Amino acid sequence: MILDFDFTSPIPLYQQLRNQIIINISQGKLKTGEKLPTVRALADESGINSMTVSKAYQLLKQEGYIITDRRSGTVVSMNNRTNTINKEDEEALKLLLSQLHLSGMTKDNILNITERLYAEVVK
Amino acid sequence: MILDFDFTSPIPLYQQLRNQIIINISQGKLKTGEKLPTVRALADESGINSMTVSKAYQLLKQEGYIITDRRSGTVVSMNNRTNTINKEDEEALKLLLSQLHLSGMTKDNILNITERLYAEVVK
Amino acid sequence: MILDFDFTSPIPLYQQLRNQIIINISQGKLKTGEKLPTVRALADESGINSMTVSKAYQLLKQEGYIITDRRSGTVVSMNNRTNTINKEDEEALKLLLSQLHLSGMTKDNILNITERLYAEVVK
Amino acid sequence: MILDFDFTSPIPLYQQLRNQIIINISQGKLKTGEKLPTVRALADESGINSMTVSKAYQLLKQEGYIITDRRSGTVVSMNNRTNTINKEDEEALKLLLSQLHLSGMTKDNILNITERLYAEVVK
DNA sequence: GTGGTCTAGACCACT
DNA sequence: GTGGTCTAGACCACG
Numbered sequence: 064m065i066l067d068f069d070f071t072s073p074i075p076l077y078q079q080l081r082n083q084i085i086i087n088i089s090q091g092k093l094k095t096g097e098k099l100p101t102v103r104a105l106a107d108e109s110g111i112n113s114m115t116v117s118k119a120y121q122l123l124k125q126e127g128y129i130i131t132d133r134r135s136g137t138v139v140s141m142n143n144r145t146n147t148i149n150k151e152d153e154e155a156l157k158l159l160l161s162q163l164h165l166s167g168m169t170k171d172n173i174l175n176i177t178e179r180l181y182a183e184v185v186k
Numbered sequence: 187m188i189l190d191f192d193f194t195s196p197i198p199l200y201q202q203l204r205n206q207i208i209i210n211i212s213q214g215k216l217k218t219g220e221k222l223p224t225v226r227a228l229a230d231e232s233g234i235n236s237m238t239v240s241k242a243y244q245l246l247k248q249e250g251y252i253i254t255d256r257r258s259g260t261v262v263s264m265n266n267r268t269n270t271i272n273k274e275d276e277e278a279l280k281l282l283l284s285q286l287h288l289s290g291m292t293k294d295n296i297l298n299i300t301e302r303l304y305a306e307v308v309k
Numbered sequence: 310m311i312l313d314f315d316f317t318s319p320i321p322l323y324q325q326l327r328n329q330i331i332i333n334i335s336q337g338k339l340k341t342g343e344k345l346p347t348v349r350a351l352a353d354e355s356g357i358n359s360m361t362v363s364k365a366y367q368l369l370k371q372e373g374y375i376i377t378d379r380r381s382g383t384v385v386s387m388n389n390r391t392n393t394i395n396k397e398d399e400e401a402l403k404l405l406l407s408q409l410h411l412s413g414m415t416k417d418n419i420l421n422i423t424e425r426l427y428a429e430v431v432k
Numbered sequence: 433m434i435l436d437f438d439f440t441s442p443i444p445l446y447q448q449l450r451n452q453i454i455i456n457i458s459q460g461k462l463k464t465g466e467k468l469p470t471v472r473a474l475a476d477e478s479g480i481n482s483m484t485v486s487k488a489y490q491l492l493k494q495e496g497y498i499i500t501d502r503r504s505g506t507v508v509s510m511n512n513r514t515n516t517i518n519k520e521d522e523e524a525l526k527l528l529l530s531q532l533h534l535s536g537m538t539k540d541n542i543l544n545i546t547e548r549l550y551a552e553v554v555k
Numbered sequence: 556g557t558g559g560t561c562t563a564g565a566c567c568a569c570t
Numbered sequence: 571g572t573g574g575t576c577t578a579g580a581c582c583a584c585g
Contacts, residue, residue: 071499073574075569082281089284112503112570128288144290148299156282156300158205159275161212161307165251167267170304176271177279177300181293184284196568198575225558235577240558248494253317256585257358259557319559321584328527335530358585374534390536394545402528402546404451405521407458407553411497413513416550422517423525423546427539430530442583444560471573481562486573503570505572 064092064100066109076111080119085128088139089184099129099137187215187223189232199234203242208251211262212307222252222260310338310346312355322357326365331374334385335430345375345383433461433469435478445480449488454497457508458553468498468506 064087068079087093099105102120106113120137123129127143148156163173187210191202210216222228225243229236243260246252250266271279286296310333314325333339345351348366352359366383369375373389394402409419433456437448456462468474471489475482489506492498496512517525532542 070501070503072502076502077569085288086280086284089287115570118569141288143288146290148286148289148291152282152285153299153303155278157303157307158209159279159282160300160304161209162275163271164212164304164308165208165264165266166271167269168271170308173304174297174300176276177283177297180276180280181283181287181296184280185287185293200575224556226556236558237578238576241575243558254558255316256318256322256557257316323584331534332526332530335533361585364584387534389534392536394532394535394537398528398531399545399549401524403455403549403553405525405528406546406550407455408521409517410458410550410554411454411510411512412517413515414517416554419550420543420546422522423529423543426522426526427529427533427542430526431533431539446560470571472571482573483563484561487560489573500573502572 066105068109068111077115077118077122080105080109080111080116081122084119084123086184088128088141090186093139095139095141097139098135099139101136189228191232191234200238200242200245203228203232203234203239204245207242207246209307211251211264213309216262218262218264220262221258222262224259312351314355314357323361323364323368326351326355326357326362327368330365330369332430334374334387336432339385341385341387343385344381345385347382435474437478437480446484446488446491449474449478449480449485450491453488453492455553457497457510459555462508464508464510466508467504468508470505 064084066080066083068076070076072079074082084093084099093099099120100108102113102116105111106116109116120129124131128139128141129137130140130142131137160173163176168176187207189203189206191199193199195202197205207216207222216222222243223231225236225239228234229239232239243252243254247254251262251264252260253263253265254260283296286299291299310330312326312329314322316322318325320328330339330345339345345366346354348359348362351357352362355362366375370377374385374387375383376386376388377383406419409422414422433453435449435452437445439445441448443451453462453468462468468489469477471482471485474480475485478485489498489500493500497508497510498506499509499511500506529542532545537545
C-alpha cells in the first residue's frame with residue numbers, strides 16, 4: 064500500500080489516511096481479512112504522529128471497514144454492507160454533480176467520467 | 187431560495203452556505219445575473235452571523251460563482267467554466283465511488299443513483 | 310479620452326477614475342490647460358454616479374492635477390511639481406519591486422519592464 | 433522581523449501586514465522554509481487582533497507566499513514563481529510612473545530611484 | 556443601504 | 571499549543 068499525504072491540505076491527516084485506506088480496499092489492494100500495518104509502523108513509515116494514525120484506525124473501525132482481532136491485529140473486515148447510499152454521501156454527490164454541471168460539463172461527459180473513475184477504483 | 191443549516195455538523199457554516207448556494211445555482215433557482223440577498227439580509231433570515239455569511243460570499247467570489255458589482259450588489263456570474271473536472275473533485279468522486287462500492291452496491295446501481303441525483307440537481 | 314471601469318474591482322470607482330485621468334495627463338492625451346468633461350457629462354457617458362465623479366475631481370484638485378476655473382470649468386493645471394518621490398509612492402514602489410523579485414524576475418528584467426511601461430505612459 | 437503599523441491609514445491592517453511580510457521575504461529577512469510567528473504570537477506582539485493576523489496569513493497563503501504545514505506551522509514557501517508581471521502589478525506600476533513623471537522627475541531620475549529601491553528590497 | 560474591517564472573547568479540531 | 575470557526579457589536583468607505 065502506497066500512502067501519500069498533503070501536509071498543506073485543509074483535509075486533516077487522519078481523514079486523508081482513512082480515505083486512502085478505503086480506496087485501497089475498494090481497489091482490492093487490501094483484501095478482506097488482510098492485516099494492516101500496526102499503528103506504530105505506519106506512523107514511522109509515513110512521518111505522521113501515531114496519535115493521528117490511531118485516530119484514523121478508530122474511525123475506520125467505527126465505520127465497519129476494519130476490526131481489531133486479538134490474535135492477528137488490525138484486519139480488513141467490511142462489516143458494513145448496507146447496499147444503500149447514506150444521506151451524507153448523497154448530499155456530497157449532489158454537491159459534486161452541481162459543481163461539475165456548473166463547470167460547463169455535459170451530462171454525458173459527467174457520466175463518462177464517473178464510469179472511468181469507478182473503473183480506477185474497482186478492480 | 188430555501189436554506190437549512192445543521193448547527194451540529196462538523197462542516198463549517200460558511201461552507202454549508204456555499205454548498206447550498208452552488209446547488210441552488212445548479213438547479214436554476216438562482217439564475218446568472220440574478221441578485222443574491224445582501225449579507226445582512228441573509229444573516230438575519232438564517233440566524234447566522236453576518237461575518238460568516240460574508241466569508242461564504244468571499245469564497246464563492248474567489249471560486250468565480252458570484253461577483254459583487256459595486257453598483258448593484260452581489261450577483262450570480264459563473265465566471266469559471268473550465269469544462270473539466272479538477273483534481274480535488276476527482277479525488278472526492280473516487281472516494282465516494284469507493285465507499286458506495288464497499289457498501290455492496292453494484293455498478294449499475296451506483297450509476298443509476300448518479301443519474302437520479304444529477305436530475306435532482308440540474309433542472 | 311477613453312475610460313474603462315471594472316465594477317467588480319476592489320479599487321473604488323472614484324479612484325479608478327482618478328488613476329485613469331492621471332495616466333491620460335501623463336500620456337499627453339490631456340494637456341495642461343485643457344478642459345475636462347463636466348461632472349455630469351462624464352457621469353452620463355460612463356454610467357457612474359455623479360457623486361462618484363465629483364469625488365474623483367475633488368481628489369485630483371486636492372492633489373494639484375486639476376483646478377476649477379470660474380470661466381472655463383475644470384482644467385488640467387499640474388500645480389504640484391515637487392521633483393521628488395513622496396513617501397507613499399516610495400513604499401508602493403518598494404512593495405511592487407519586492408513582488409516582482411519574488412515572482413522570480415531578474416533585476417534586468419524588472420528594469421526593462423519599467424522602461425517599457427514608462428514609454429507607454431510618457432509620450 | 434520588525435513590524436510597524438499605521439493605524440490611521442486607509443490601507444487595512446491585514447494588508448499592511450501582508451505587504452510587510454512580502455518585503456521581509458524579498459529582503460531575505462524571512463527565508464524560504466523559515467517559520468513565521470504563530471498567529472497569536474504576532475497578534476500579541478503587534479497589538480493587532482488575531483483574526484486580523486489570520487486574515488493576512490490566509491491572503492499570503494492564497495497568493496502562494498506561505499503555506500501551513502499541519503505538523504510544523506506556517507512557513508515561507510514561495511510557490512508562485514511565474515517569472516512574469518501580472519496585469520494588476522503592471523497597471524499599478526504604470527500609475528506610479530505617471531505620477532512620478534508628472535511630479536517633474538526626469539526619466540533618468542525615475543530609473544535611478546527604481547534601482548535604489550530595488551537594492552533596498554533585494555539583499 | 557451596501558460590503559468591508561476590526562475587536563474581544565469563546566470554543567473546537569488537529570497534531 | 572496550533573490554526574480555524576463563530577458571535578455580537580461597532581465603525582467606516584463606497585455609491
